[in-house]
Amino acid sequence: MVQSDQLPKNYDFAEVEERWRKTWRDEDNYFDKKSRKPQFVIDTPPPYPTGNFHIGNALNWCYIDFFARYKRMKGFNVMFPQGWDCHGLPTEVKVEEINKITKNDVSREEFRKMCRDLTIKNIEAMRITLRKMAFSTDWSNEYITMMPQYFSKTQLSFLRMLKSGYIYQSEHPVNYCTRCETAIAFAEVAYEDRETTLNYFDFNGVEIATTRPELLAACVAVAVHPGDERYHKLKSKTIKVPLFGHNVPVVQDEAVDPAFGSGAVMICTFGDKQDVHWWKQHNLALRKAIDRQGKMTDIAGRYKGLTTTECRKAILADMKAKNILKRQEKLAQRVGTCWRCKTPIEILSERQWFVKIKPDEIQKAAHQITWFPEHMLRRMENWVEQMEWDWCISRQRIFATPIPVWFCTKCGEMVTPDEKDLPVDPTLVKPGHPCPKCGSTSFSAEVDVLDTWMDSSISVLNVTGWDGNGNPPYFPAQIRPQGHDIIRTWAFYTILRSVALTGQKPWDEILVNGMVLGEDGFKMSKSRGNIIVPEEILVKYGADALRQWGAMGAATGSDIMFNWNDVVAASRFQTKMWNITKFALMQLEKGGFDEHEPVTALADRWLLVRLSDTVEQVSAAMEAYQFDVALKTIREFAWDVLADNYIELVKGRLYRQDASRRSACLVLHTAFDALCRMLAPFTPYFAEECYSYLKGDSVHKQPWVTFSYDDDAARQEGNLLVQVVAEIRKYKHDAGLALNAPLGKVTIYAPHTVNDEGDTGRTLNADVHWRTDVVKLDRVITDIDFNRSVVGPTFRKQAQAFMTAVKTLSPAQLENPPKTIILDGVEAAIPENAFTPKFTYMEEGAKVDVITIGDVIVTIAKK
């Protein structure tokens, strides 16, 4: 054991954290495939490699590391892998920015290489933050989705689901971002409130209101309610579309609201989801007026080539000129926009690839998973219940997993690669054999790529060892930790894919964390200037303080507001704990203690029983992933119970040289050892530092605390003991006495005998007697307190006379004052609150002060 005088006076987090980071070995956190311990596999979220590990990631990873470390201490074979979800648009955009090019300026392959290079650089930067944060990552299970080892699995999963009928291609309306020039899934549509104009115009004699006149070219029908008598004459008729001149049928549909506008609406392909619905229902024609770049097509005639915004303006101007635009109104509207670039999405009919959604299968698996917090399951249920369209998985981009498919140019047959040849980029290689249908060797490659969620939704299959041959060896995983913002994407898609590929749920449990808000309570954003980066906190207060903030900020699943004060408080706790450490080590090194010697003193038994309670509460909180409860309980024990109460109480005993000192040392050692181990998941650097001084070993190799001690009498009497001591200390403080100043004789009248082994007397520096009989006190009035703010204004010049008169009253009158008093021969009213008698208590003829604590009475005869 290191001598306590060699311990630095102050805890230097920067020095300590760096030293342990260099000492710890990655191998100690590897998942052991040969282990016979129960497995605990974590389906860690693979972050997008932006180069910055943000505070939201930090919170999420804190939770993961808390339970990963806890489970290791509990004897589990833990896998805490680290993945990187590389593909996607943000990197493409960044590469275009950095290199001042557009993706079409270089070859696809070259563009991909640029994206890969940037991603590798970003991953390296983020790994550094992960290490600084002391996350116990299993680096032997790192995966990078853009690497062949991983995306060959994505392609394998695609082929398997294609074969089993889960994946199909078809021409179908999809959500499309014309700025990003790609289809997107419903989960990627964000909704924004905007103000728009509702335009009423004359549609060949019928008044129609529309917010999107540019879609007039795509109009395929006019719909009215079947019960709307105004339009009975139009039944089974066609009418001519203004400005464009094509004829469209009038259809009747119950879904039309006759009270809205004129009760007639136009159906376009496609203005919204309702249009898609009607289009299918009434088997209408398809008119594509908007192309993938958001420009008007041939169908738009003289408006061809205009953007949708330009076209809207031009059409409204033409309507005005032709006098068919009747009126315009402002209208508040919710618009579906691209999650990334906020461009309003278009619904375009495209040949795309889809994954079939089977809601019942997903609901069933979702219910087999335990959700923390429980109410998050409801979010999944809601999302599945409202699914209408299948999942569109094809994207018209470059940096993504290629769809491994060719088409025979002669007969159109779809050709897929052999599984053993994966991964393949069909745009770079040809199929290994001729077309099975017509024998042709001429093929065209699928140029669409896969949605990034197709990569990340098999993360759990990847970490559990899936290779397509039966169920993976470590499947299902034990837990999926993730944010509530990606329940409808990552959680949903993962469940879908696991069920499709294995027939099983992906994990036993899912732990959902909240979002981190700025100090102002708003979502962090550049424009608000409220972004906090983990690196800043690491430099100022260290990783352990940041990790404590993560634990204490809020209940698991709730959003958490960033607050510097919480980080400062965390750092203060470390200072306090460091002082406890130094004190404990100093005592322990002075003299041995015997682990087998009985603990008899009340304070010692009390501390052990409180420690036992703490261990039980903290363990229960850890099992339920309630990290705020766990850390709060640990802090209260360390700060209040151990430091402020126990140590103060037994300090005096520790300077003696007898069995009672050894008992206190044993208790101190037990408590300190347990505290280090309970803190290990939360503050790995700090706990390691303290424990290394105590035991010369790593706390992270120790089992979780199982300490248990049952002594209800000690809990009750000990609570009373510390309460009495605290009250008398407060009395000393109020009386202006130093805490170690001699106090005289203190008699404590308690309902039953308390054997405190002299601790109370030593800590108070008093002659303490515990008694169980009833106190006998005489009460005398020795003085009167006058309330000058009442007496002065009421009696003015007679104030002195009033006070003199009051002093002549009998003790009984002083306690129950009469209504009036004679002043200079005149009767005067005694105002309320004019004075209070001051009592003095006498015990056995000596003057004493009295403190009442519940049913305990303390008398103090000062020296």
Ligand SMILES: [Zn+2]
């Ligand atoms: Zn977009």
Ligand SMILES: [Zn+2]
């Ligand atoms: Zn063919």
